[in-house]
Amino acid sequence: xxxxxxxxxxxxxxxxxxxxxxxxxxxxxxxxxxxxxxxxxxxxxxxxxxxxxxxxxxxxxxxxxxxxxxxxxxxxxxxxxxxxxxxxxxxxxxxxxxxxxxxxxxxxxxxxxxxxxxxxxxxxxxxxxxxxxxxxxxxxxxxxxxxxxxxxxxxxxxxxxxxxxxxxxxxxxxxxxxxxxxxxxxxxxxxxxxxxxxxxxxxxxxxxxxxxxxxxxxxxxxxxxxxxxxxxxxxxxxxxxxxxxxxxxxxxxxxxxxxxxxxxxxxxxxxxxxxxxxxxxxxxxxxxxxxxxxxxxxxxxxxxxxxxxxxxxxxxxxxxxxx
Numbered sequence: 001x002x003x004x005x006x007x008x009x010x011x012x013x014x015x016x017x018x019x020x021x022x023x024x025x026x027x028x029x030x031x032x033x034x035x036x037x038x039x040x041x042x043x044x045x046x047x048x049x050x051x052x053x054x055x056x057x058x059x060x061x062x063x064x065x066x067x068x069x070x071x072x073x074x075x076x077x078x079x080x081x082x083x084x085x086x087x088x089x090x091x092x093x094x095x096x097x098x099x100x101x102x103x104x105x106x107x108x109x110x111x112x113x114x115x116x117x118x119x120x121x122x123x124x125x126x127x128x129x130x131x132x133x134x135x136x137x138x139x140x141x142x143x144x145x146x147x148x149x150x151x152x153x154x155x156x157x158x159x160x161x162x163x164x165x166x167x168x169x170x171x172x173x174x175x176x177x178x179x180x181x182x183x184x185x186x187x188x189x190x191x192x193x194x195x196x197x198x199x200x201x202x203x204x205x206x207x208x209x210x211x212x213x214x215x216x217x218x219x220x221x222x223x224x225x226x227x228x229x230x231x232x233x234x235x236x237x238x239x240x241x242x243x244x245x246x247x248x249x250x251x252x253x254x255x256x257x258x259x260x261x262x263x264x265x266x267x268x269x270x271x272x273x274x275x276x277x278x279x280x281x282x283x284x285x286x287x288x289x290x291x292x293x294x295x296x297x298x299x300x301x302x303x304x305x306x307x308x309x310x311x312x313x314x315x316x317x318x319x320x321x322x323x
Contacts, residue, residue, distance in 0.1 A: 001272045001274055001301060002110065003054050003271055003272055003279050004058070004096065004222070004272075004274065004277075005222065005271070005278045005279050006269065006279050007083075007276070008296070009245050010267075011278055011279060011282040012282070012286075013174075013286075014279055014282045014283060015034060015283070015287065016255070016283050018217075018250070018253060018255050018283070019214065019250065019251050019255075020180060020250070020256050020259075021217055021247075021251055023215070024250075024251060024252065024256055027151065027251055028251075029162075029171065029263070031040060031157055031160075031161055032161060032164055032199065035063070035064050035065070035161040035164070035165060036169055037066075038039060038062045038065070038066030039061055039062060039066075039253060040061055040165060040167040040168055040169060040172065040185075041060075041061060041062050041238035042059070042060075042061045042168075042172045042173070042233065043059065043060045043061070044057040044058075044059055044073055044173060045057060045058040045060075045098060045221050045319055046058075047072075047319040049100075049247065049320065051099070052077075053076065053077055053107070054074050054075060054076055054077060054103070054106045054107075055074070055075050055076075055077055055187045056073070056074050056099045057072070057073040057074075057075075058070070059071035059072060059073045059113065059169065061165055061168075061169040061221045062165065063118070063158070063161060063162035063165045064157070064158035064159075064162055064165075065132070065165075066159070066173075067118070067131075067132055067158075068241075069091065069115065069116060069118060069129050069162050069165065069166070070096060070116040070128040070186075071096055071111075071113055071114050071115045071116050071130045071166065071169075072096055072099050072102055072113070072114045073111070073112070073113045073114075073170070073173065074099060074102060074103070074105070074106040074107060074111070074112045074114075074234075075092045075109075075111045075112070075175045076106055076107075076109055077111075078215050079109075079175065081177075082117020082174070082175060082176055082177035082178075082280050083109070083176060083177060083180075083320045083323060084110050084111065084177055084180035084181075084182060084204075085110065085111035085112065085170045085171075085173075085174060085176040085177070085180065085181055085182070085184050086110050086111070086112045086113070086182045086183075086184055086185075086317075086322060087113045087163075087166050087181060087182070087184070087196070088102070088105075088107045088112065088113070088114045088115070088184050088185055088189065089115055089117070089124075089163060089166075089183070089184070089185035089189035089190075089192035089193055090115070090116070090117050090120070090127075090185065090186070090189050091120075091121060091185070091186050091187040091188050091199060091212075091216075092120070092123070092188035092212060093120055093122070093123025093124055093185055094117070094120060094121060094124050094125040094127070094142070095116055095117065095120055095121020095122070095125050095126045095128065095129070096114055096115075096116040096121070096122060096125075096126075096127055096129075097121075097125035097126055100284055101125070102114050103277070104310065105316075108314060108317065108318075108323070109149070109323035110317070110321075111170070111173070111175050111176050112171040112323060113165040113166060113169065114284065115163065116129040117129065117159060117162075117188070117192075118130065118132075118158060118162060118323065119130040119131030119141070119155075120143065120158060124171075125221075125246070131149070131155070132159065133146065133155075134247075138233040139234070140219070140230045140231075140233050141230070142226070142230040142235075143155050143227070143229060143230075144227050144228070144230040144231050145200055145230055145234040145245075146250050148234070148245050148249070149241065149245070150246060151247075151248045151251045151252075154212070154248055154249075154251070154252065156195075156213065156252045156301060157251075157252070159192060160192065160195040160196070160199065160240045163183075163193075163196040163199075164196060164200055164250055165173055165194050166196075166201050167181055167196060167200050167203065167276070169226055179202075179204070180204055180206060180321060181200075181202075181203045182204060182205040182206065182207065182317070182321065183197055183200075183203055183205075183206045183207070183263075184206065184207035184208070184209070184313070185208065185209070186208075186209035186210060186211075186304070187209070187210055187211065187212045187275070187276060187302065188212045188213065188227075188231060189208075189209075189221070190208030190209050190210060190211030190212060190267075191208070191211045191212040191213025191214060191254050192213070192301065193206050193207070193208045193211070194206065194208050194211055194254040194257050194258055194261065194284055195213070195252070195254065195256065195257045196258070196259045197261040197263050197265070198257025198258060198259070198260040199257065199260075199277055201261065201263070203263050203322065204259065204264065204320075205264045205265065205316075205317075205320055205321065206263045206264075206265040207261050207265065207266050207267075207289075207313050207316065208265070208267055208268075208284075209268045209304055209305075210268055210269060210270055210275075210276050210281065210302055210304040211254060211276060211281055211284060212227070212275075212276050213253070213254050214253060214254030214255060214276070214281065214284040215230065215253065215279065215280040215283040216228070216246065216249040216252075216253060216286070217234070217256070218248050218277070218279060218283070219276070219277060219280045220232045220235075221273070222277055222279070223274050223277050225274045225275045227275075227277075231249075249273075249276055254283075255282040255283050255284050255287050256305070257284075257299065258284045258285070258288040258289070259287050259289060261288055261289055261290055262289050263290045264290050264291045264292070264320055265288055265290055265291070265292045265293070266292075266293050266294070266295065266306050266312065266313060266316045267281065267284075267288075267292070267293075267294040267295070268294065268295040268296075268297065268304045268309050268312070269281040269282065269284045269285075269294060269296055269297065270286075270297045270300035270301050270302060270303065270304045270305075270306070271296065271297065271298045271299070271300070271319065272299060272301045273300070273301050273302045273304070274302070275301070275302040276300060276302060293316075294297050295308075295312045297309070
């Protein structure tokens with residue numbers, strides 16, 4: 001695909017006026033207060049998988065509604081004290097899979113907690129966390145329109161609340177320096193990382209790659225690729241619900257979370273990305289309040305920088321959080 005979005009010079013200045021709900025902070029404060037009514041109950045069960053240099057744990061904790069969320073926790077065997085911890089969120093449709101898929105950060109000397117995404121994990125890697133949903137609203141296949149007519153019931157209210165609890169679970173482990181939490185993820189995982197950094201402003205760094213869940217309305221207007229097209233196709237049927245739907249999505253837009261994020265960050269963007277268009281990424285990046293940098297992959301689509309981006313993130317971590 002050729003470049004279809006704004007030229008880079010415009011992207012770097014792009015700050016759309018996306019109206020923020022007046023009760024945005026109150027909504028999220030109430031959401032997290034409700035979530036925290038339930039005992040976190042973090043469980044770290046050792047996994048015997050033949051790993052020679054890291055300790056692996058099967059993780060569970062109470063997320064939204066006290067519902068169990070699964071994950072993995074990996075930490076170097078050789079450590080002299082509490083470590084910075086990378087909390088990672090997963091791309092759309094994927095699940096936590098197996099521990100051997102998540103060796104990068106522990107091999108670099110960091111603790112690493114990977115959060116499973118509720119209800120997902122059957123598209124390209126397996127997951128183990130259910131999404132008990134009592135509301136039963138009609139939806140387009142996928143997750144983007146689950147509960148979309150009501151912010152109280154919208155799917156990502158539960159996911160973003162889980163993401164905060166994942167940080168709290170990581171902080172509960174004796175091997176983690178609770179003051180040094182870094183959030184990361186690609187695509188959906190990048191969007192969740194942005195939300196987590198906006199809700200937990202004491203995280204020290206964030207590394208969102210080609211992030212999803214930002215500037216929804218523009219995304220639906222300039223790309224017909226999944227997953228944003230789930231919203232477009234829903235609105236093809238629910239013609240009278242356009243403003244209602246985007247009213248809900250406004251509570252979950254990465255732009256608004258970025259306005260609250262003070263952590264140091266490195267983003268990435270693919271300038272030919274038709275899944276998470278560059279202007280939606282830059283809308284969140286330009287709103288970010290902390291020190292920031294972005295890796296630009298001019299001829300890449302949603303794969304972004306791939307292993308090159310992993311190298312950029314490793315250098316970023318070695319610079320700001322050496323171990």
